[in-house]
Amino acid sequence: MMKKSRLIAVLLLLCLLFPLGAQGQAESGQQKEIELRWASIWVGNDSKAPAVEALVEEFNTKNAGKIKVVIEPQPDYNAYEQKVRTSLAAGQAPADIFTIKFNPTTATFYQSNLLMDFQGKLDDAWKGTFDAGSLEQSTVDGMLKSLPMETAILPIWYNMDAMKSVGVNAMPATEQQMFSAFDKLKAAGIAPTSQMTGDTNAWTSMIWFSHFAVSLGGPNVWDKPFTDPAFVEAANLIKRMIQEYSTADAVGLGAGGSGGHFLAGRTAVFSNGPWYAGRADLAATPFFDSIKIGGLPAVGEYEDIMISRLQANICAASSKDADKEQAIVDFLKFLTSPSSIAKIAETSGAMFAIKTDYRPVNNLQKQFYDANEAASTTAFDLEAALGAEVTLEFAQQLGALALDRISAEEFCALVDRKIER
Amino acid sequence: MKKPLASIIGNTLKWILLISLLSLALLPLLWLLVSSLRTNLELQTDPFGWPQKFQWVNYANALAMASLPRLLLNSVVVAVVTVVLNSLVTSMGSFILAREHFKGRDILYTILTAGVLVPVISFMVPYFSMITRSGLYNTLLALILVYTAVNIPVSIFLVTAFMKSIPKELEEAAIMDGCGFFKRFSMIILPLSRSGIVTAATFCFIYSWNEFVMAMLLTSSIESRTIQLGIKFFSSQFITDYSSMYAAVIITIIPSILGYVFLHDKIIGGLTTGGVKG
Numbered sequence: 001m002m003k004k005s006r007l008i009a010v011l012l013l014l015c016l017l018f019p020l021g022a023q024g025q026a027e028s029g030q031q032k033e034i035e036l037r038w039a040s041i042w043v044g045n046d047s048k049a050p051a052v053e054a055l056v057e058e059f060n061t062k063n064a065g066k067i068k069v070v071i072e073p074q075p076d077y078n079a080y081e082q083k084v085r086t087s088l089a090a091g092q093a094p095a096d097i098f099t100i101k102f103n104p105t106t107a108t109f110y111q112s113n114l115l116m117d118f119q120g121k122l123d124d125a126w127k128g129t130f131d132a133g134s135l136e137q138s139t140v141d142g143m144l145k146s147l148p149m150e151t152a153i154l155p156i157w158y159n160m161d162a163m164k165s166v167g168v169n170a171m172p173a174t175e176q177q178m179f180s181a182f183d184k185l186k187a188a189g190i191a192p193t194s195q196m197t198g199d200t201n202a203w204t205s206m207i208w209f210s211h212f213a214v215s216l217g218g219p220n221v222w223d224k225p226f227t228d229p230a231f232v233e234a235a236n237l238i239k240r241m242i243q244e245y246s247t248a249d250a251v252g253l254g255a256g257g258s259g260g261h262f263l264a265g266r267t268a269v270f271s272n273g274p275w276y277a278g279r280a281d282l283a284a285t286p287f288f289d290s291i292k293i294g295g296l297p298a299v300g301e302y303e304d305i306m307i308s309r310l311q312a313n314i315c316a317a318s319s320k321d322a323d324k325e326q327a328i329v330d331f332l333k334f335l336t337s338p339s340s341i342a343k344i345a346e347t348s349g350a351m352f353a354i355k356t357d358y359r360p361v362n363n364l365q366k367q368f369y370d371a372n373e374a375a376s377t378t379a380f381d382l383e384a385a386l387g388a389e390v391t392l393e394f395a396q397q398l399g400a401l402a403l404d405r406i407s408a409e410e411f412c413a414l415v416d417r418k419i420e421r
Numbered sequence: 422m423k424k425p426l427a428s429i430i431g432n433t434l435k436w437i438l439l440i441s442l443l444s445l446a447l448l449p450l451l452w453l454l455v456s457s458l459r460t461n462l463e464l465q466t467d468p469f470g471w472p473q474k475f476q477w478v479n480y481a482n483a484l485a486m487a488s489l490p491r492l493l494l495n496s497v498v499v500a501v502v503t504v505v506l507n508s509l510v511t512s513m514g515s516f517i518l519a520r521e522h523f524k525g526r527d528i529l530y531t532i533l534t535a536g537v538l539v540p541v542i543s544f545m546v547p548y549f550s551m552i553t554r555s556g557l558y559n560t561l562l563a564l565i566l567v568y569t570a571v572n573i574p575v576s577i578f579l580v581t582a583f584m585k586s587i588p589k590e591l592e593e594a595a596i597m598d599g600c601g602f603f604k605r606f607s608m609i610i611l612p613l614s615r616s617g618i619v620t621a622a623t624f625c626f627i628y629s630w631n632e633f634v635m636a637m638l639l640t641s642s643i644e645s646r647t648i649q650l651g652i653k654f655f656s657s658q659f660i661t662d663y664s665s666m667y668a669a670v671i672i673t674i675i676p677s678i679l680g681y682v683f684l685h686d687k688i689i690g691g692l693t694t695g696g697v698k699g
Contacts (some may be wrong), residue, residue: 044654074640075653079637260465281462
C-alpha cells in the first residue's frame, strides 16, 4: 500500500514538474534579441492570416538577432477582448503589440497608461501613409493609442440576375425605384432582401438600419439621442423591410442563415463587408459574376453616404525600455508600409486605412474600392458608432419590433437607455 | 395470457416518451455528425440535408488546422492531471468534513461549497494576476491549478455527501482492529467512496475538457493551449468554416463520450447515492 502511495506521489510530482520544465526551457532559450509578442486576431481561418504570417517571417529574417516578433493567435475575438480588459484591469498589457476592434468599449482602453501613445511616434512620413479620417477617428482626447489598420465599407449587394428576371436592369437609384423593384421581386416569388434579427448584432439588418439612419439624420446621426425622429423613421423602415421584403424566418435568423438565403438565390439583395466577397461558396454560385455593389438609395435628405467602420486597430504596450519601444515602432512601420499592406490586401481582399495603389483583380472586390471612392462621405455603422452593448439591445428589440410587440418609438427608447453619455 | 389493455397503452406511451427523449438528446449529435461530412455551401443552403458526397476531407482539415493533435494532447494532460489533483484534494477534504467532528465544520463546509454559486468569470482578474505574477502564465500548470481550484466546491459537495452515507459501524470496527486516522481514510472510507469520487472526477474532467474562457485568458501559444481554443480557429471575424469546425467538435467530444460510456454506472450510482442518502 505504502509503495503504491509513493509511486502515485512521484507520478503526480512528475506531472506537475513537466509543464514547469517546459516554461523553464522557454525562458532559458531567450537570447539578447528583443522579442515582441503580438496578440493577433488575424489567425486561423482569417483570410489575412497567411499574408500576415509571411510578413512577420520576412521582418524576423531582416532583423535576425535584433528583433523577433512572435504571433500569439487569438481565435475568438469576444473572449480576446475580455482578456484585454482583464489584463489591463490587472495592471498588465495583454502583449507587446495587440489588435483590437475600435469601438466605444475598446476606446476606454485609451485611459490606461499601459498603452503607447503614437502621437509622439508618428513622424510626418509615417503619418502621411494613413488615411487622415481613420487617424482622426482613432484619436480620443488627443491621444492616439491605436493605429487604424483594417477598414471596411458595408454596402448593399444586388444579385442582378434575379433583378433582371423581374425586369429591373440597374441598381435602384431612388427610394421609389427600390420599393418598386422589391415589389416586383416579391410578386415573382423571390424574397427581396436578406434580413435577420439573430446573433448579438442582427448583422445584415443592422447594416440596413445604419444606411437608413445616416440618410435620414446625416453622417453625425450617431451623436443624436436614439429617440431622434431620424432613428424612429429608420426603425419603421427596417420593420417594413423585415415584415414585407424579407424571408419568413428573418426574426431570430443568424448571419449564417441570412447569407445562406442570398447564396442559395432565395433573396436578391444582401448587405455585408468586403470579407464576404472572397468566399469560395459565393464564387461557386451561378450569379457570382452578376453581383453589383452599391449604396442604398437615399431615404432622407442625405445622399451618397457610404457606411464604413474601422475594422481593426493596432495597439502597443508602453515600455520604459527605449530599445523595446523603438523595436515596436520599427515593426509597426514595416507592417503598415504600403508595400506590406498591398500584400495583405492582395490575398484577402480586405480594405485598409493605409493608402496604397493596390486594386483587386477580383471584380467583386474591386467594386468595393470603387464604391468607397464614389461615396461623397462615409459614416460609421451602428455597432462601430455606439458599441457592442447598444447593438446587442438593438438586436434583441428588433425581433419585438418586427413582431409588432413594440412600436418604433418604444424600440428607440429601449435602445437609447443602453447608450452611455 | 392476454395483457390488460391499460398495460399495453401504458407501455406504448412509455416507449413513445422514451424514444422522444432519446431523439431529443441524440438528434443534435447526429446532425453534427452529418454536418461534419458536408460542404459549407450545402450547410448554408440546406442545413438539414444529407451530404451529396461525404466530405472526409473536413476531418483532415480539422486535424491540420490549428495544430489540433498538439491541442488534443494538451487537453488530455490538463484534464487528467486536474482530475487526479482534484480527486486527491477533495477526497481528503471531504473525509474530514464528513467523518470528523470539530468546531466550525458546518461553516467550513458551507464556505467551501458556496463556491458553486459564484460565477467563474468573477475570478478572472484575481486568477490572471496570481498566475502572471507567479510566472505560470502560458503554461499547462496554470490551467491545471485553476481548474483544480474551480472544481473543488462541486467535488466537495458530491464526495462529502457520499462519504456521509457510509455506515459509521464500518469505521468503528476498523478502529477496534487498530486502524489509525490515515488507515481509516485510505483503507476504509476511500475505497468505499469510489463511486462518489468517480462522479466528482467525471464532472471535473468534463469541465476541464470543455473550459474555454480561462484557457483563453491564461495562455497565449499553441504549446499550452487546449482543444477548445482550437475549435475557434475555424471562425474568423465574419466567416466560419462550419463543416471543418463540426469535424473538430466531433473529434473533441469523443473523449468525453468514451469517459461516460466506461464510467456511466459509477456516475449514476454516485449521483443517486449522494442525492438520496446525503
